[in-house]
Amino acid sequence: MKVLYTAEATVHGGREGEARSSDGNLTVKLSPPTEIDGSGEGTNPEQLFAVGYAACFQSALLRVAQREQVDASQSTITSRVGIGPNGQGGFGLEVELRVSLTGVEAATGEKLLELAHQVCPYSNATRSNIPVKLTLEEQRL
Known part of the structure; x- marks a missing residue:
């Protein structure tokens, strides 16, 4: 790299x-x-991680949306980072990214989320390490 x-x-x-x-x-x-x-x-570190992941994921989303010729300029990302005991004497994290894509059809939105998840450096760093749930919020067309 x-x-x-x-x-x-x-x-x-x-x-x-x-x-x-x-x-x-x-x-x-x-x-x-x-x-x-x-x-x-x-x-706290979890808030900082949530902000960083949300910002990075939205940038990835905007990039793939542009490539797919979809207007995602009104998108918002809400990142939730949970922390708790991992059952092995330490602690672990989990993430949920709630994505709002106003004006984008649900099927197109789901595709964009998956594409962004492949591009985003935070997604690549967390893949297979911590659970990351992508949630496409109800769309307003």
């Missing part, structure tokens, strides 16, 4: 610390959510 860009971030304090990107464009206070005994006063 020819690397085109490398993101770099530094974290101090783990889940109860702070994260900064090397370019200074991102600085966030980290805190576990209240559901896993945290204060919930900052963001």
